[in-house]
Amino acid sequence: MVVSTSTLYDQLIESFGDVKIANPVRAKAMEAFRKNGFPTIKDEYWRFTNLRPFLNDNFVVVNEGLGSLDANEIKACIEEGEIEDLDAYKLVVVNGVLSEEFSNLPQSNTISIRPLAEISEDSTFLDKINNRLDIEKPMNSLAALNTAMFSDGFYIEIAANAILDKPIHVFNIYGYSENVFLQPRNMVVVNKGAQIEIVETYTCAGDKLYFINSVSDLFVDSNGSLTHSIFQNGKNAERVVNHTQVTQQKDSHYANYIYSIPQSAIIRNNLNVELEGSNIETHMYGLYLAGKNQLIDNHSLVDHLFPHCESNQLYKGVMIEGGKAVFNGRIYVHEDAQKTNAYQSNNNMLFSNDSVVHSKPQLEIYADDVKCSHGTTIGQYDAEALFYLQSRGVSEEHARAMLVIAFANDVTSKIPNEALRNHVEEKVSATIAQANVTI
Amino acid sequence: MLSIRNLHANVAGKEILKGINLEVGAGEVHAIMGPNGSGKSSLASVLAGREEYEVTEGEVIFNGKDLLDMAPEIRAREGVFLAFQYPVEIPGVSNINFLKTAVNDVRGHHGLPPLTPKEFLQLTREKQKLVEFDAKLVNRSLNEGFSGGEKKRNEILQLAMLEPKLSILDETDSGLDIDALRIVSAGVNKLRSKDNAFVLITHYQRLLNYIVPDFVHVLWNGKIIKTGTKELALELEEKGYDWLKQESVALDN
Ligand SMILES: Nc1ncnc2c1ncn2[C@@H]1O[C@H](COP(=O)(O)OP(=O)(O)OP(=O)(O)O)[C@@H](O)[C@H]1O
Ligand SMILES: [Mg+2]
Numbered sequence: 001m002v003v004s005t006s007t008l009y010d011q012l013i014e015s016f017g018d019v020k021i022a023n024p025v026r027a028k029a030m031e032a033f034r035k036n037g038f039p040t041i042k043d044e045y046w047r048f049t050n051l052r053p054f055l056n057d058n059f060v061v062v063n064e065g066l067g068s069l070d071a072n073e074i075k076a077c078i079e080e081g082e083i084e085d086l087d088a089y090k091l092v093v094v095n096g097v098l099s100e101e102f103s104n105l106p107q108s109n110t111i112s113i114r115p116l117a118e119i120s121e122d123s124t125f126l127d128k129i130n131n132r133l134d135i136e137k138p139m140n141s142l143a144a145l146n147t148a149m150f151s152d153g154f155y156i157e158i159a160a161n162a163i164l165d166k167p168i169h170v171f172n173i174y175g176y177s178e179n180v181f182l183q184p185r186n187m188v189v190v191n192k193g194a195q196i197e198i199v200e201t202y203t204c205a206g207d208k209l210y211f212i213n214s215v216s217d218l219f220v221d222s223n224g225s226l227t228h229s230i231f232q233n234g235k236n237a238e239r240v241v242n243h244t245q246v247t248q249q250k251d252s253h254y255a256n257y258i259y260s261i262p263q264s265a266i267i268r269n270n271l272n273v274e275l276e277g278s279n280i281e282t283h284m285y286g287l288y289l290a291g292k293n294q295l296i297d298n299h300s301l302v303d304h305l306f307p308h309c310e311s312n313q314l315y316k317g318v319m320i321e322g323g324k325a326v327f328n329g330r331i332y333v334h335e336d337a338q339k340t341n342a343y344q345s346n347n348n349m350l351f352s353n354d355s356v357v358h359s360k361p362q363l364e365i366y367a368d369d370v371k372c373s374h375g376t377t378i379g380q381y382d383a384e385a386l387f388y389l390q391s392r393g394v395s396e397e398h399a400r401a402m403l404v405i406a407f408a409n410d411v412t413s414k415i416p417n418e419a420l421r422n423h424v425e426e427k428v429s430a431t432i433a434q435a436n437v438t439i
Numbered sequence: 440m441l442s443i444r445n446l447h448a449n450v451a452g453k454e455i456l457k458g459i460n461l462e463v464g465a466g467e468v469h470a471i472m473g474p475n476g477s478g479k480s481s482l483a484s485v486l487a488g489r490e491e492y493e494v495t496e497g498e499v500i501f502n503g504k505d506l507l508d509m510a511p512e513i514r515a516r517e518g519v520f521l522a523f524q525y526p527v528e529i530p531g532v533s534n535i536n537f538l539k540t541a542v543n544d545v546r547g548h549h550g551l552p553p554l555t556p557k558e559f560l561q562l563t564r565e566k567q568k569l570v571e572f573d574a575k576l577v578n579r580s581l582n583e584g585f586s587g588g589e590k591k592r593n594e595i596l597q598l599a600m601l602e603p604k605l606s607i608l609d610e611t612d613s614g615l616d617i618d619a620l621r622i623v624s625a626g627v628n629k630l631r632s633k634d635n636a637f638v639l640i641t642h643y644q645r646l647l648n649y650i651v652p653d654f655v656h657v658l659w660n661g662k663i664i665k666t667g668t669k670e671l672a673l674e675l676e677e678k679g680y681d682w683l684k685q686e687s688v689a690l691d692n
Contacts, residue, residue: 406532
């Protein structure tokens with residue numbers, strides 16, 4: 001029995017073409033979605049995030065590539081996504097399709113940046129997608145749906161030992177004239193000893209509803225390094241479920257930074273990292289500022305399979321105007337993963353008396369010689385500190401912003417890129433300064 | 440400059456200030472002394488605009504304006520400065536950025552453009568020297584991990600930077616070593632002018648040797664029960680407060 005929003009569900013099942021069924025991976029994925037349907041709050045990993053109200057509207061399920069944005073609209077979206085002073089290559093992806101015209105890509109034969117569609121038709125491609133993502137689990141049914149149906153996205157591969165001199169700023173831009181259900185799929189391959197930094201922004205044009213169900217497969221081979229930042233500041237009409245599946249090989253480094261600010265109605269980030277070798281370093285930093293009518297949900301999983309690895313998760317939340325947040329951080333340390341260092345912490349600051357935070361650390365440790373820690377705090381801002389700042393002439397709005405920036409500092413200070421750090425701090429300050437405080 | 444008339448204030452439903460009258464003119468230095476718990480910090484808090492205090496009666500006029508009507512930051516911008524008895528630590532807020540924001544917010548209030556980074560640096564250097572404030576502390580988080588004395592000196596650095604009209608120093612001398620007391624006092628004396636005024640809340644006559652007050656007031660049980668000149672402080676040093684308390688009780692009856 002399927003307990004799902006039936007119309008969209010039926011529509012999705014229907015729109016799944018015969019061609020794709022020919023592919024066994026796609027077929028398996030579709031079967032998983034057919035069986036599990038959309039996640040419901042009965043699933044432990046979706047308990048506090050009820051997707052149902054966000055799926056009830058009429059959506060058109062579109063293949064990437066269609067849509068209606070003219071050059072001027074694209075330019076406007078690029079401008080919206082721009083990060084001041086960020087010296088970066090530009091990868092502009094319009095409705096899931098790479099746009100050469102608007103991009104400014106590195107001219108080097110050590111890096112390949114292509115539309116995913118170009119290679120996804122290759123018969124071996126579907127073997128390349130991250131098989132660590134268990135699409136048969138009900139909790140991953142949206143990732144299954146994406147696997148079954150995606151048609152395009154971006155593909156970035158950097159050759160062994162190559163070091164990209166500047167970050168790549170990916171402008172994910174969408175524009176449709178009706179409510180759409182989108183399923184972009186992206187892939188990044190960092191070969192042995194290579195280093196790359198990717199910054200992603202999202203911009204949706206117009207006022208239609210957007211449900212974005214995206215999946216990214218990331219591979220970091222031995223000694224490789226991937227620094228990955230995602231900035232989420234969509235409009236209320238945007239609904240985002242984003243699954244990032246990372247596989248790291250020995251001696252590699254992966255850092256994920258995710259910043260979410262109002263007003264997307266719902267943001268669900270799944271970040272799963274598999275540590276498939278020893279001496280791996282993994283950093284996961286989140287900063288979310290949940291505002292009015294907004295739910296921001298971060299679910300993470302760090303899977304320690306080998307000894308001598310270190311993972312560090314730090315998620316900080318600021319709650320305003322009744323915004324809601326969920327944090328569920330899982331650390332799994334397998335029996336062989338001795339000498340693991342795995343840390344996790346989630347701290348929340350409340351500025352609203354009807355905000356809700358559900359925070360849950362989940363540590364499953366089967367090795368005995370490990371260092372693991374976790375901690376959760378939920379508290380109000382320090383009224384004494386606020387008064388102190390005000391008593392020196394600083395406006396209440398500025399003072400509040402200063403306290404929030406201070407609170408966020410142990411996340412933002414980790415941002416290696418100064419332009420991005422300033423951008424995040426500015427957006428957060430501006431949002432908090434305007435907030436209506438009820439506590 | 441400052442007129443406090445029949446000021447009554449409650450905190451947590453309890454009356455703490457019970458009819459304070461105080462006139463402070465430009466160029467004057469007033470000292471307020473009094474036993475622990477008599478309401479000295481409460482008076483300072485009410486003047487600075489601390490939210491927990493509810494004014495039930497009376498008025499405070501500052502340079503012709505109703506002070507009690509202003510938000511705390513407006514009071515500060517209008518020229519009221521309170522050096523706190525217990526300055527708070529604010530991890531993650533850098534001392535220097537905080538100073539810059541404060542200075543520029545105050546300037547903005549008076550229609551002045553923000554200082555250029557160079558001007559700001561110059562001003563900071565100059566004032567730092569005045570209060571002999573360790574340059575290393577300027578770049579740290581606001582008061583975080585500062586020693587008691589360092590916190591007090593930081594209050595005076597802020598005072599020097601903001602150049603207020605009315606400065607209220609709540610036990611700034613407590614926690615300062617002998618040298619620091621001399622340095623801070625010398626700094627305050629240099630900042631004194633015919634246009635600004637100081638209210639020194641203190642338990643110790645010693646401070647008043649360095650910063651000589653025009654008036655000394657004794658606050659007890661939410662009221663000023665005695666006003667005199669600097670000699671009163673010497674008398675208190677010798678005799679304590681009991682004789683004044685008795686006088687006051689006798690008067691009330
Ligand atoms: N928030 C509060 N809630 C309840 N009582 C308070 C509060 N703040 C102050 N008081 C009380 O008000 C009275 C006056 O306190 P205040 O701090 O003004 O004294 P003070 O004269 O500054 O004393 P000290 O010399 O020890 O600094 C004290 O009895 C104190 O306990
Ligand atoms: Mg006191």
